[in-house]
Amino acid sequence: MSQKLRQFSKNQIFWPLMVLLAILLANGIVSGGSFFEMRIVDGHLYGRLIDILRNGSKLMVLAIGITMALATGGTDISVGSVMAISGAVACSIVDGRLLPGASGNVAVAVVLALLAGVLCGLWNGVLIAKVKIQPIVATMILMVAGRGIAQLITEGKIVTINSDAYYFINGGYILGLPFPLFIVAFAFVLVMLFTRKTAFGLFIEAIGVNSVSSRFTGIKVDRIKLMIYTFSGLMAAVAGLIESAGIKGADCNNAGLLIELDAILSVAIGGTSLFGGRFSIPASVIGALIIQSISTSVLAMGVAPEVTLVVKSLIVVVICLVQSKKFKETIAGKFSRRAVKEA
Amino acid sequence: MDTQEKLLEMEHITKKFPGVVALRDVQFALRRGEIHALLGENGAGKSTLIKVLTGVFERDGGDIFLEGRAVSPQSPQAAQNMGISTVYQEVNLCPNLSVAENVYIGREPGSAGRIDWKTINRKAAELLSRFDLHIDVTQNLDRYSVAVQQMVAIARAVDISAKVLILDEPTSSLTAVEVRKLFEIMRMLKARGMGIIFVTHFLDQVYEVSDTITVLRGGEYVCSSPTAELPKMQLVARMIGKEYEDLESRPSSSLADRGKRDLFLRLQGAASAQISHVDIDIQKGEVLGFSGLLGSGRSEIARLIFGVDPIVTGGLEIGGRKTAVKEPITAMRAGIGFCPENRKSEGIVGELSVRENIMLALQAKQGMLRAMSRRQSEKLADEYIEALSIKTPSREQSIHNLSGGNQQKVILARWLATAPDLLMLDEPTRGIDIGTKAEIQKLVTKLAGEGMSLVFISSEVDEMVRCCGRMVILRDKKLVGELTGEEISEDMIVKYMAGGEQFEPKTETIQ
Numbered sequence: 137m138s139q140k141l142r143q144f145s146k147n148q149i150f151w152p153l154m155v156l157l158a159i160l161l162a163n164g165i166v167s168g169g170s171f172f173e174m175r176i177v178d179g180h181l182y183g184r185l186i187d188i189l190r191n192g193s194k195l196m197v198l199a200i201g202i203t204m205a206l207a208t209g210g211t212d213i214s215v216g217s218v219m220a221i222s223g224a225v226a227c228s229i230v231d232g233r234l235l236p237g238a239s240g241n242v243a244v245a246v247v248l249a250l251l252a253g254v255l256c257g258l259w260n261g262v263l264i265a266k267v268k269i270q271p272i273v274a275t276m277i278l279m280v281a282g283r284g285i286a287q288l289i290t291e292g293k294i295v296t297i298n299s300d301a302y303y304f305i306n307g308g309y310i311l312g313l314p315f316p317l318f319i320v321a322f323a324f325v326l327v328m329l330f331t332r333k334t335a336f337g338l339f340i341e342a343i344g345v346n347s348v349s350s351r352f353t354g355i356k357v358d359r360i361k362l363m364i365y366t367f368s369g370l371m372a373a374v375a376g377l378i379e380s381a382g383i384k385g386a387d388c389n390n391a392g393l394l395i396e397l398d399a400i401l402s403v404a405i406g407g408t409s410l411f412g413g414r415f416s417i418p419a420s421v422i423g424a425l426i427i428q429s430i431s432t433s434v435l436a437m438g439v440a441p442e443v444t445l446v447v448k449s450l451i452v453v454v455i456c457l458v459q460s461k462k463f464k465e466t467i468a469g470k471f472s473r474r475a476v477k478e479a
Numbered sequence: 480m481d482t483q484e485k486l487l488e489m490e491h492i493t494k495k496f497p498g499v500v501a502l503r504d505v506q507f508a509l510r511r512g513e514i515h516a517l518l519g520e521n522g523a524g525k526s527t528l529i530k531v532l533t534g535v536f537e538r539d540g541g542d543i544f545l546e547g548r549a550v551s552p553q554s555p556q557a558a559q560n561m562g563i564s565t566v567y568q569e570v571n572l573c574p575n576l577s578v579a580e581n582v583y584i585g586r587e588p589g590s591a592g593r594i595d596w597k598t599i600n601r602k603a604a605e606l607l608s609r610f611d612l613h614i615d616v617t618q619n620l621d622r623y624s625v626a627v628q629q630m631v632a633i634a635r636a637v638d639i640s641a642k643v644l645i646l647d648e649p650t651s652s653l654t655a656v657e658v659r660k661l662f663e664i665m666r667m668l669k670a671r672g673m674g675i676i677f678v679t680h681f682l683d684q685v686y687e688v689s690d691t692i693t694v695l696r697g698g699e700y701v702c703s704s705p706t707a708e709l710p711k712m713q714l715v716a717r718m719i720g721k722e723y724e725d726l727e728s729r730p731s732s733s734l735a736d737r738g739k740r741d742l743f744l745r746l747q748g749a750a751s752a753q754i755s756h757v758d759i760d761i762q763k764g765e766v767l768g769f770s771g772l773l774g775s776g777r778s779e780i781a782r783l784i785f786g787v788d789p790i791v792t793g794g795l796e797i798g799g800r801k802t803a804v805k806e807p808i809t810a811m812r813a814g815i816g817f818c819p820e821n822r823k824s825e826g827i828v829g830e831l832s833v834r835e836n837i838m839l840a841l842q843a844k845q846g847m848l849r850a851m852s853r854r855q856s857e858k859l860a861d862e863y864i865e866a867l868s869i870k871t872p873s874r875e876q877s878i879h880n881l882s883g884g885n886q887q888k889v890i891l892a893r894w895l896a897t898a899p900d901l902l903m904l905d906e907p908t909r910g911i912d913i914g915t916k917a918e919i920q921k922l923v924t925k926l927a928g929e930g931m932s933l934v935f936i937s938s939e940v941d942e943m944v945r946c947c948g949r950m951v952i953l954r955d956k957k958l959v960g961e962l963t964g965e966e967i968s969e970d971m972i973v974k975y976m977a978g979g980e981q982f983e984p985k986t987e988t989i990q
Contacts, residue, residue: 333850334847334848334850335842335843335847335848335849335850335851336847338835338838338839338842338850339842339843339847341830341831341835342828342831342835342839345828345829345830345831346824346827346828346829348824348825349824349825349826349827349828350828350839351787351806351807352785352787352807352817352819352825352826353807353828353839353840353843353893354806354807354808354811354840354843354844355808355839355843356806356808356843360847413830414830
C-alpha cells in the first residue's frame with residue numbers, strides 16, 4: 137500500500153492533485169461545508185463543485201490542446217483570438233448574417249466554427265514547422281490579427297443570438313451533468329488514446345527534449361508540429377463555442393481575452409516544463425481546475441474584486457513553490473530523515 | 480612528497496547517487512608545477528571527481544585541501560574564485576558572443592555599469608596572442624573551429640589566474656598540430672607553477688606530457704605513480720583489469736576476403752550545400768572509412784547520404800535503384816542508419832529513458848500509428864542492454880545520467896534495432912574509454928562479417944587502420960585518395976591528409 141502511494145507521489149499528477157484538494161478543502165472549511173453541498177433540481181446537479189467544473193471546461197479544453205505545443209518546447213498564444221473567431225463564425229451563422237441559407241442551423245454553425253479553428257491552427261503550424269518562425273512570434277501574429285478577423289466576421293458588432301439548441305453547448309445537461317463536461321471528457325479520452333496508444337506522445341516528448349536528435353532518428357518533426365498546432369486551434373475553437381454559448385452571443389473584443397495565459401499557466405501548474413519534454417494531459421486538466429477553483433473560491437470568500445488577481449497570483453506563487461524540484465527535495469529529505477529515526 | 484609542494488589534496492572523497500556509489504574513498508594529490516593525468520575507463524569516476532572538486536556536485540564525504548587549507552567550493556564560480564578553473568570536453572562558452580566577450584564574460588573591465596570594449600578587445604587579443612592564436616576577437620565565437628574555441632576556453636581559464644587548471648578531455652576534437660600547441664601551452668603553464676589535471680583517453684598523450692598518473696576504476700582509487708615508472712601495459716591493465724594484448728589484437732576479418740562484392744550504394748557527382756561532387760561506392764559487407772581532418776568533408780558525406788543535408792545535384796542509388804533521400808526517415812526506410820558525430824546534440828534524447836532512446840528509431844521507421852507495446856519496447860531494450868553490455872541501473876534510467884561510452888552504446892543499439900543494411904558511424908568512439916572503444920571496434924568488424932555495410936569515420940588514425948577494409952581520404956571537401964586492404968597504413972593516410980604533390984586529387988584514382 138505505502139509502496140503504491142510512494143510510487144504515485146512521484147507521478148507528475150500527484151502534486152497538482154494535492155494542491156487542488158487543498159484548495160477545495162480550504163473552501164469547504166471557510167464556507168462551513170456549504171461549498172460541498174450538492175442539490176438536485178429537475179434532475180440536474182447543482183453546486184459549487186459543479187460550477188467549477190462547468191466554468192472550468194473552457195480552460196480544460198484549451199489546456200488539453202496547448203499541452204502538446206508546450207511539450208515540444210513551443211507555445212500557442214493565439215488560442216484566445218481563435219476562440220473569438222470560432223464564436224464569431226458560429227454566432228453569425230446561427231444569427232443568419234453569414235450564410236443566410238443555413239440560418240439557425242446549429243450543426244452547420246458548429247462544424248464551420250471548428251473548421252475555422254482548424255484553419256487557424258494549420259496557419260500557426262505552417263508558420264512554425266515550415267517557415268520556422270519561433271512559436272511565440274508565429275502565434276502572436278494570429279493573436280493580434282485574430283480579433284480583427286473575428287470583428288470582420290461579425291461586422292464589428294456584438295452578435296446576440298436566440299437559439300436553445302446553441303445554448304445547450306454550455307447550459308445543457310445530460311444525465312444530470314453539464315454538457316461541457318462531456319465535451320471535455322471526449323477531448324480528453326481522444327487525446328489520451330492518441331498519445332498513449334500510438335507513438336505520438338513519445339515523439340512529442342523526444343522533440344521537446346531534443347528536436348535535432350529526434351530528426352536524426354527519423355521522426356518527422358515538422359509534420360508532428362503541424363498536427364499539434366492544428367489540434368490546438370481545434371481545441372480553441374471548441375472552447376470558443378462553449379464560451380459564446382455561455383454568453384449567448386459573440387463578443388469579439390472580450391471572448392477568451394488573456395485566456396491563453398491561464399491555459400499556459402494550467403499546463404505549468406500541471407508540472408509540464410515550458411522548455412518541453414515530459415508532459416501529462418491529466419495534470420494539465422487538473423491545473424486548469426486549480427485555476428478555476430481559485431477564481432471561484434476567491435469570489436466565494438467574498439474577497440473584493442480589486443484584489444482577486446493579487447490573491448490569485450499569490451496562490452500561483454505557492455503552487456509553483458510546491459512544484460519546484462528543489463523545494464520538494466528539501467521536504468522529502470526532511471520526511472525520509474524522520475522515517476529513518478523512527479525505524 | 481613535501482607538504483610545501485602540495486597544491487591540492489583530496490582525501491577520502493565519497494559521492495553517492497541514487498542507486499550508485501560514484502566515488503568511494505578516493506584520494507588525489509596535485510603538486511605545484513605538475514601535469515597530473517587522471518585516468519580511468521568511462522564510469523571510473525573521473526568526471527565525478529572533477530565535478531566534486533569544482534563544486535558542481537556536493538560531496539558526501541572526504542576533505543579537499545587547497546594549499547593546505549580545507550575548502551568546499553559550492554559552485555564552479557566559487558571554485559574559480561579559489562583558483563580552480565576547468566575547461567570541459569564540450570566547450571562551455573557562449574557561441575553567439577564575440578571571442579573577447581567570452582574571455583571577459585562575468586568580469587568585464589569598466590566602471591559604473593559601462594563596459595570598456597576597447598580594453599576588452601585589446602586585452603583579449605593580447606592574451607590569445609600569448610597562446611599563438613591570432614584571430615579577430617570581435618568575431619562571434621562560433622565562427623571559429625572547435626579547436627580555436629577550446630584554446631579560447633583555456634586562455635580564459637588561465638587568465639582568471641588559476642592555481643589549478645583542469646583539462647577534461649581537451650584534445651578529443653583537436654588535430655595533431657593543435658594538440659602539440661596545447662601541450663606547449665600546458666608546459667608553459669607548468670613552468671609558471673600551475674598544477675594541471677589532465678583527463679584524457681589518449682594514452683600516448685599521457686606519456687608525452689604528464690608527470691604523474693592517478694588511476695581510478697569503478698569509483699575507487701587504484702594507484703598513483705610517476706609517469707616514467709608506470710609502463711603503458713601496466714597502466715592499461717590497471718585501468719581495465721585486463722591485459723592489453725586483448726585489445727591490441729587486430730580484427731582479422733576486416734582484411735580477409737577482399738573479393739568482389741555486391742554494390743549497396745552509389746553516390747555519383749553528388750553535392751550538397753556543404754560539399755561538392757562526390758563519387759563513392761559502398762559495397763555490401765565492407766567497412767569503408769572516411770578519413771580526413773576535422774572539416775575535411777567526411778561527416779558531410781554521411782549527412783548527405785542520410786538526408787540530413789539535401790542533395791543539390793547528382794544522384795544516389797541504393798540497391799541499384801535511384802533514391803531521392805529528402806529526410807532521414809527516407810534513408811532509414813532504404814536501410815540506412817547513422818550515428819552522428821555530436822552525441823549530445825544530435826544523438827541522445829537526454830531526458831528520455833534508455834528504453835525510449837533505444838526504441839525511437841525503430842518506432843519512427845515502423846510509423847507513428849503502429850506503436851510498440853510497452854512490453855515489446857522493454858524486451859527490445861533488455862536485449863540490447865545485454866548484447867552491448869550497456870551499464871545502466873535500469874532501462875528506465877534517463878540516458879543523460881549514463882557515461883559517454885554507455886550513451887554511445889545506446890545510440891548504437893537504437894540503430895542496430897532497425898536492422899540496417901548500411902550503418903554509418905561518425906566518431907563513434909570519441910571521448911570513450913579504451914575498453915568500450917575496443918568493444919565498438921570489434922562490433923564493427925562483427926557486423927561487417929554478418930553482411931552489413933559500415934561507414935566508419937574517426938579522427939584516430941590507428942583506429943581507422945584497425946577497422947576499415949577500404950578507405951577514402953578527404954581534404955578540403957574533396958576526395959584525394961583511396962586505399963584498400965594492405966595499402967591502408969597510418970603513414971599513407973597521414974600523407975594523403977596532409978597533402979603533397981603526388982597526393983593531389985586525380986580524378987582517375989577516385990572511383
